[in-house]
Amino acid sequence: MPLSPVSEAPPTDTHTRRLRRKDARPGELLAAALDLFVDKGFAATRVEEVATLAGVSKGTLFLYFSSKEELFKAEVREHISGRFAQWSEEIEHFEGNSQEMLRYCLNCWWERIGATKASGIPKLMMSEARNFPELAAFYQQEVIQPGSALIARVLQRGVDRGEFRPMDLKYAVYMVLAPLLFLTTWTHSLGTCCDPASQIEPEHYLAMQLDMLLRGFSTTSAPPGAGLS
Template sequence: MIDAHTRRARRKDARPSELLSAALDLFVEKGYAATRVEEVASLAGVSKGTLFLYFPSKEELFKAVVREHISGHFASWSEEIEHFEGSSQDMLRDCLKSWWENIGATKASGIPKLMMSEARNFPELGAFYQQEVIQPGSALIARILQRGITRGEFRPMDLKYGVYMVMAPLLFLAMWTHSLDACCGPQARIEPDKYLAAQLDMLLYGFGAGHPPQAPANLSNSE
């Protein structure tokens, strides 16, 4: 039989995870500015003082949420890319699938929407998100695209904007899921599997080695 001391120790060990889960729920539901640490503590079933034992500020709590639910995946994804043996098309397909399963289909997909709407008011968080999520995530996608180019599976491209072309549909899906999809009924609903399959088809058609390279038009010079 587990004694009271052991139960308290287990409860203490679980608190950081419980606090991060509660914080994710509230940040996604209310946004960063409107979420109060007292609410996070209450939802997690602890006092505000207990929360501050683990996370000294709301900013540090938010950073921990991002690391736990988003950037914490990057190391394993990097390892998968390093040892992937299939085609670069299959690698890109796995990339979209893994993003959806680990982030898009979870409550963590509300974090990109939060950053898009609030980063300007909290530039220090915007800089953190850029360094912790955008840059390493972009680097992983760039590795996939460069692999495809090197192997002759993708045509040469400007990698910076190739990365954006992969990221943009994922960001759109996350924002749509936490905005219009949640309030406009079935007619506004996007089926993620079909959407990502369509996006992958468009990406591979555009990246395909069988299409002649052509520099994209510079819109700023168009007449």
């Protein structure tokens, strides 16, 4: 009597869980690293701590990221620089006026970065860049340059359409960036320990900053409600 062909056994539940676990590890490592980088700083964070928090071994971490520096770069790309292509596309197809566009940009920044744990990354870079020049150069190339270019596009659009008065774009970009950087620095420093009466409401703060910016940039007075909506 011929033997019946042996069918391949389906993967076990344990095997499936292991595959899912392996697929999830980069994201878990990035989440753990973000918590530690923001809370402790880059220099004080050890890869062993990241691995422990993510529930893996240090060796497993190095399978995905060759060094702490590469882990940090992946963090920046995941939460900030990886968003620039989408933001550029949104700006390219924006149909409102330039005041509305600038308002939209600040809204998006707050919703996608400012209100998240990733808002601690800019503050970390400002405090530790001098001690890590290679990371500072990376951040300049990956975040500051493309981010400044996007803001400059918005402002230049306003100038070209006669909605904004002519301006020195280099320093106008810094004017837009300044309140964002202040807010991230405050949120992750004095904002964590000051008394309730001194706390800043981020949305209200950005609304006031935007109102002042638009009144300064515009060829006419900014309309009522020019802040974040």
